[in-house]
Amino acid sequence: MDQMSFGDGEYASKRKRTRRETFLAEMEQVIPWTILLNLIEPFYPKAGNGRPPYPLKVMLKVHLMQNWFGLSDPAMEESLYEIASMRQFAGLSLTKPIPDETTILNFRRLLETYELGADILARVNGYLSRKGLMLxxxxxxxxxxxxxxxxxxxxxxxxxxxxxxxxxxxxxxxxxxxxxxxxxxxxxxxxxxxxxxxxxxxxxxxxxxxxxxxxxxxxxxxxxxxxxxxxxxxxxxxxxxxxxxxxxxxxxxxxxxxxxxxxxxxxxxxxxxxxxxxxxxxxxxxxxFKGLAKNTGQILTLFALSNLWMARKRLLAMTGELRLKAA
Known part of the structure; x- marks a missing residue:
């Protein structure tokens, strides 16, 4: 088991849940992680002789937070150091390396290079359609x-x-x-x-x-x-x-x-x-960003995330029903 840092330990013992924590907890449950990870995985770097890449899910979560909170690459890196709830959502700890701004930039450019924004929106909408939420x-x-x-x-x-x-x-x-x-x-x-x-x-x-x-x-x-x-x-x-x-x-x-x-x-x-x-x-x-292509990629991702946000209550209700049936 990974050793918990002092900052993470202090965060774990606090009592009040902030709006950011509530937001991240809800999005954690409603995002179709497996579908999105399967989409990006063929393009994501594999471990080789150099420094091993961060887990794909970690980088995807960092990228989504960057979109939700409107953060630049340097600001996203600093937020991971400063804000415990964002570290926890990404599955990171101060006892291990945090993705730097270049790593965050490279992941965003990977999505831009392979024009995955449109596919992210299409996969999310396919998921919502199968749930009966888009007629x-x-x-x-x-x-x-x-x-x-x-x-x-x-x-x-x-x-x-x-x-x-x-x-x-x-x-x-x-x-x-x-x-x-x-x-x-x-x-x-x-x-x-x-x-x-x-x-x-x-x-x-x-x-x-x-x-x-x-x-x-x-x-x-x-x-x-x-x-x-x-x-x-x-x-x-x-x-x-x-x-x-x-x-x-x-x-x-x-x-x-x-x-x-x-x-x-x-x-x-x-x-x-x-x-x-x-x-x-x-x-x-x-x-x-500068240019239509980069901004289009981000807007497509943002609308995919907005669909999940607007449908979150219905998706969470479905999740709750499934848990009750399983119990």
Missing amino acids: KRGTIVDAAIIAAPSSTKNADGERDPEMHQTKKGEQWYFGMKAHIGVDVDSGLVHTVTTTPANEADVNEADYLLHGKESVVHADAGYTGADKRTARKGLDWQIARKRGSVKALPGGDKKREIEKEEKRKAGIRARVEHPFRVLKCQFGYVKVR
């Missing part, structure tokens, strides 16, 4: 701008050339767009694409459909998507533009249209939940 009868599409640094005070003296600026209302934004297709029943993300911020939402609509839905819900930014798509027989529930509704003469017809628009807006509201998790729960309000 795929309808899709809600939407997009959000993710800001990027607009300053030119850097080594290159220029902004990221793969990011662009766009105007929304009276405000200018510089960055990229995350486009998502969400399961209308569960609110879970099934498809993600990314573009520069100046790409029109309607241009991505076709790429956000999984092919099995019968109805698509979208805001007014997707006006005309029903005429562009190659898919036939879809029921496109696209919001009317506010100006066209306001311009209608008063009366029963206008009230009926306003009531119908309110109903459609209530359904579309579910698409905001994944964005809220990324921005509020995971603190993802600005891109963390």
Whole structure:
């Protein structure tokens, strides 16, 4: 048995459970570890003549915490030294070496090199579908701008050339767009694409459909998507533009249209939940890398994690039922 360090021993004797500990304990139970480890294992370095690599599960857990808490590689290394709950989640101890920032960077680059972000989202969604949590009868599409640094005070003296600026209302934004297709029943993300911020939402609509839905819900930014798509027989529930509704003469017809628009807006509201998790729960309000490819890989992973977070109560309830049956 490994000897416990003084810091770990002090942590083990404390009484109150923090919100971070609760979060990590819940995610420990709901993440399909075997599925994700089997995905990454063929690409992970094998032990050879040099220093043996850290166990794959340790590095995957470190990588996920880095995404959840918005930490850079150096900050992630320091957190493993300073925060006992994060060490415990990763299965690390101060009595043994802690992954340094280069090791953490190399693992992230491995996932980027083999473009495993899309596979992580697909494997997680397959797991949720088998649990009966993603029905795929309808899709809600939407997009959000993710800001990027607009300053030119850097080594290159220029902004990221793969990011662009766009105007929304009276405000200018510089960055990229995350486009998502969400399961209308569960609110879970099934498809993600990314573009520069100046790409029109309607241009991505076709790429956000999984092919099995019968109805698509979208805001007014997707006006005309029903005429562009190659898919036939879809029921496109696209919001009317506010100006066209306001311009209608008063009366029963206008009230009926306003009531119908309110109903459609209530359904579309579910698409905001994944964005809220990324921005509020995971603190993802600005891109963390340069270029679309690296940021796309992270966004795909973040949406896979947001699906698990949003479904955690149902997954934990299933786990509890299984434990009761086993007992």
